[in-house]
Structures are given as structure tokens and as C-alpha cells.
Amino acid sequence: MxxxxxxxxxAGPTVAGRLVEYIExxxxxxxxxxxxxxxxxxxxxxxxxxxxAFDSDCREGICGMCSLVVNGVPxxxxxxxxxxxxxxxxxxxxxxxxxxxxRAAAFPVVKDLVVDRGAFDRxxxxxxxxSFNCGGAPDGNAIPIPKDIADxxxxxxxxxxxxxCVAACKNASAHLFMSAKISQLALLPQGQPExxxxxxxxxxxxxxxxxxxxxxxxxxxxxxxxxxxxSNIARMTREYVKAALTASK
Amino acid sequence: xxxxxxxxxxxxxxxxxxGITGFALFLYLLIxxxxxxxxxxxxxxxNRYAYVLESNPLxxxxxxxxxxxxxxxxxxxxxxxxxxQDARPKAYAVKRPAGNPSRKTFASSTMIVSGLxxxxxxxxxxxxxxxxxxxxxxxxxxxxxxxxxxNLSNPLMVAFxxxxxxxxxxxxxxxxxxxxxSLGLNHPKWTPRVLLAGKIVAALIAVGFMIIAxxxxxxxxxxxxxxx
Numbered sequence: 001m002x003x004x005x006x007x008x009x010x011a012g013p014t015v016a017g018r019l020v021e022y023i024e025x026x027x028x029x030x031x032x033x034x035x036x037x038x039x040x041x042x043x044x045x046x047x048x049x050x051x052x053a054f055d056s057d058c059r060e061g062i063c064g065m066c067s068l069v070v071n072g073v074p075x076x077x078x079x080x081x082x083x084x085x086x087x088x089x090x091x092x093x094x095x096x097x098x099x100x101x102x103r104a105a106a107f108p109v110v111k112d113l114v115v116d117r118g119a120f121d122r123x124x125x126x127x128x129x130x131s132f133n134c135g136g137a138p139d140g141n142a143i144p145i146p147k148d149i150a151d152x153x154x155x156x157x158x159x160x161x162x163x164x165c166v167a168a169c170k171n172a173s174a175h176l177f178m179s180a181k182i183s184q185l186a187l188l189p190q191g192q193p194e195x196x197x198x199x200x201x202x203x204x205x206x207x208x209x210x211x212x213x214x215x216x217x218x219x220x221x222x223x224x225x226x227x228x229x230x231s232n233i234a235r236m237t238r239e240y241v242k243a244a245l246t247a248s249k
Numbered sequence: 250x251x252x253x254x255x256x257x258x259x260x261x262x263x264x265x266x267x268g269i270t271g272f273a274l275f276l277y278l279l280i281x282x283x284x285x286x287x288x289x290x291x292x293x294x295x296n297r298y299a300y301v302l303e304s305n306p307l308x309x310x311x312x313x314x315x316x317x318x319x320x321x322x323x324x325x326x327x328x329x330x331x332x333x334q335d336a337r338p339k340a341y342a343v344k345r346p347a348g349n350p351s352r353k354t355f356a357s358s359t360m361i362v363s364g365l366x367x368x369x370x371x372x373x374x375x376x377x378x379x380x381x382x383x384x385x386x387x388x389x390x391x392x393x394x395x396x397x398x399x400n401l402s403n404p405l406m407v408a409f410x411x412x413x414x415x416x417x418x419x420x421x422x423x424x425x426x427x428x429x430x431s432l433g434l435n436h437p438k439w440t441p442r443v444l445l446a447g448k449i450v451a452a453l454i455a456v457g458f459m460i461i462a463x464x465x466x467x468x469x470x471x472x473x474x475x476x477x
Contacts, residue, residue: 006342069344072341072343098343100341100343103340103341104336105335105337105338106336168347171336171337172337173336175260206260207260210336211260211336212335212336213264213333214260215357216423216431217351217357217358218352218353221350222347222351229350230435231435231440233430233435234430234433235435236261237261237264237265237431237432237433238433240259240261240265241265244262
């Protein structure tokens with residue numbers, strides 16, 4: 001396959017970037033999207049040019065590191081897929097592909113296609129945890145949890161924190177990410193002691209990081225590689241209201 | 250822990266305020282169109298209805314409340330729109346809608362445009378009807394029927410009204426369902442129905458107001474226009 005690639009190149013956080021065009025002649029339809037970029041980089045390195053920086057780790061769709069906007073859609077055209085699991089057979093010979101980093105004030109570009117997602121870590125540090133010591137592993141059936149509740153909590157916990165929801169949202173809102181983390185803990189007994197402190201602190205941190213608000217368009221849900229639904233955002237709103245009504249200080 | 254005063258200025262609190270005020274304005278529109286439909290029953294019926302409504306001593310209070318709800322909705326959405334712009338200072342070179350199950354539509358992408366249009370429309374509309382030329386109606390109150398006939402006698406004005414009702418429909422097309430989600434209501438069985446019902450009601454309100462404006466224009470007294 002022969003492809004025309006328009007790739008965002010930016011030498012560092014403070015310098016201006018631009019889309020640079022590359023022609024790649026030897027793309028196999030069996031390559032993953034990231035393998036295709038590896039091939040482009042090999043060519044650049046051979047020519048003595050700077051390789052394109054992009055994030056990746058597990059390359060099997062579970063770590064949440066890869067973060068590319070492919071032709072205007074975070075993680076590319078496939079539903080429920082990270083970009084590392086996107087394969088070149090999804091494209092046609094002669095296609096032009098535009099590749100950009102996540103764009104959000106809270107996700108500053110580090111280099112080329114790599115962004116700093118430390119803002120997500122700080123949101124988690126603000127409350128997305130259970131802080132008491134539970135001792136040894138409890139007996140599996142010691143705390144009964146209804147199957148339907150456990151299922152919803154597990155689906156929320158599938159969030160890999162990749163940030164595609166922010167990248168897709170016209171407001172660069174982190175509401176889907178936050179709501180997934182808040183839901184998984186609010187639904188389970190272990191999350192109860194810090195339940196309301198958590199939602200208030202996480203929302204405050206996300207706002208401080210400069211993420212936008214939510215317009216209920218649901219673009220986040222459509223690009224989420226774990227297909228986390230926006231019903232979590234509605235749950236986060238309910239949690240937030242309960243927290244505001246019951247706050248003791 | 251955020252202070253209680255900070256609750257409504259957070260990104261989640263802002264959604265709640267916009268959702269509540271938006272939904273209240275939608276409920277008002279339902280009452281508004283129900284009242285307007287009475288114009289089809291002729292001047293006596295329409296003016297009688299208006300008189301009953303206007304002679305209610307609580308009306309000024311309700312009007313103030315409506316104004317407050319409207320101003321809060323406008324203020325909070327404008328503030329939110331501006332801070333959302335700051336959240337993505339650098340736009341994408343290429344950005345495409347992600348498709349199903351996204352609810353993104355032309356209407357949802359243009360809420361700020363339709364909202365600002367309606368802000369201008371409402372100023373013109375309230376000036377013409379609430380503070381326009383008044384005529385007395387012998388049986389009591391003002392002759393609102395005549396006022397409406399005169400306000401909608403100019404074809405340009407009628408065209409502006411019909412266009413603005415398309416904008417109302419567009420705003421509500423996303424707005425009704427969006428308000429429901431903003432208030433934290435989401436149910437596997439009911440939410441899809443609410444989404445659909447919101448779109449249908451939005452279209453009905455827009456078309457209903459358009460029919461009223463067109464009917465008034467076509468039934469001008471003393472112009473020789475045929476009653477339809």
C-alpha cells in the first residue's frame with residue numbers, strides 16, 4: 001500500500017508545530033497502525049532525520065498509552081478499539097491519513113504526537129482511590145454484591161485512562177473519565193467511606209486542570225476504546241448533588 | 250472539599266444550573282404555545298384568555314421569575330462556552346464526528362449560535378408584544394388579537410419569525426434531552442424514549458409556532474386575504 005501521511009511535528013512544548021507530509025510506499029495491510037509508524041520512523045532514522053515521537057506500551061489495547069487522532073477521530077475509525085489495535089487493512093491504497101495528538105489545554109504536547117496526561121493522574125490523586133487498609137484478601141463471598149451492580153462497576157472500571165474522551169469532546173471535557181472512576185468506587189462497598197469527598201475533590205481538580213464542561217453530545221462514548229457509556233456521567237452528577245446536599249463542612 | 254457556593258460554578262454544577270433553567274424555559278414554551286393556539290378561536294376567545302391571564306395578581310412575580318431563569322440560563326451558558334473555548338486553545342486540523350452512539354447533531358454543535366439568535370429574537374419579540382402598541386378590548390383587557398395581527402402583517406417580520414422558530418426547534422432538538430442528562434437522569438429503558446420524545450416535541454413546538462405565525466399573516470382583517 002502507498003499512503004500519504006500528514007503528521008503533526010512539534011519539537012517541544014513551547015515551540016510551534018505543523019503538519020508534515022510523508023509518503024510511505026511499503027505499508028502492508030497486516031501491519032498495525034503503530035507498526036506502520038515504526039516503519040516510517042525507520043526510514044527517517046536511516047535518512048538521519050528525527051523520528052516521530054508517539055506514545056505506546058502494551059500494543060494490545062489495555063494500557064491506555066497510545067493516543068493518536070486519526071483522520072479527526074481519536075483512536076481512528078474502529079469502534080471500541082485503541083489505535084494500537086487498528087490495522088492498515090482498514091485503509092485503502094492511496095489514502096491520505098492525518099495524524100494529530102490529543103488536543104486539550106490540560107494535555108500539553110510534549111513532542112510531536114506525545115502529550116502530557118499528568119492531569120489525569122492528579123485527578124485520581126485528588127480522590128480516585130480507596131485509602132483505608134483492608135488487611136488481607138477477604139473471603140470472596142464475605143461482602144455480597146448483586147450481580148447487576150458488580151457488572152456496572154466492572155464496566156466502569158474498564159477505563160484505561162487513555163484520554164480519548166477528552167480528545168473527542170468539543171469542550172475537551174474529562175467528565176467521562178472522571179465519571180467512570182467515580183462510578184466504579186461509588187457502586188461498591190469499599191468506595192463508600194470516601195464516596196462524597198471523592199466526587200467533590202475530583203471534579204474540583206478537573207476544573208483546576210483546565211478541562212471543559214460537558215455538552216451531552218456523547219462523542220466521548222463513541223470513541224472510548226472500552227465503550228464506557230455516558231450513563232456514568234449522569235451517575236457522577238447524582239453523586240455530586242448528593243455530596244453537595246450532605247457535605248458536613 | 251468545595252464550598253457550597255462553589256458547587257454551582259463547577260463544571261458539573263454549571264451543567265445542573267443550565268439544565269434546570271433550560272428545562273424550565275422549555276416548560277414555559279409549552280404553556281406559551283398552548284396559549285397561542287387559542288388565536289384560532291377568534292378575537293373574543295383569545296382576548297378573554299389573555300385578560301384572565303393578565304389579571305392574575307401573581308403575574309408580575311411570575312414574569313420576574315421567568316426573566317431571572319432566562320438571564321441565569323444565558324449568563325451560565327455564555328460563561329461555560331468561553332471557558333470551554335479555553336479548554337482547547339489549539340483546534341484540530343481534521344475533526345470528524347465519531348458516529349454512533351454519539352448524540353452529536355447539527356443542532357448540538359450549534360447550541361451557542363441558536364442560543365444567541367434566540368436572545369436577539371426574544372428581545373425583538375417581547376418588545377413587540379409586551380411593550381408594543383396597545384388597543385383596548387371592550388370586554389376588558391387589551392386587544393391582543395389585533396396587536397398580533399398587526400405585528401405579523403409585515404411579510405419580512407413573518408419570515409423572521411418562521412426562521413426563528415426553526416432555530417427554536419434546533420435549540421430544543423438537543424436541549425430537551427441534554428437537560429435530562431444534565432440533571433443526572435439516565436435509565437437504560439427510559440433514556441432512549443426521552444431522547445426521541447424530546448426531538449419530536451421540539452419539532453412540534455417549532456412547527457406549531459410557525460403555523461400560528463403563517464395563519465395570522467394569511468388571515469389579516471381587511472386585506473382581502475382569504476380565510477383558510
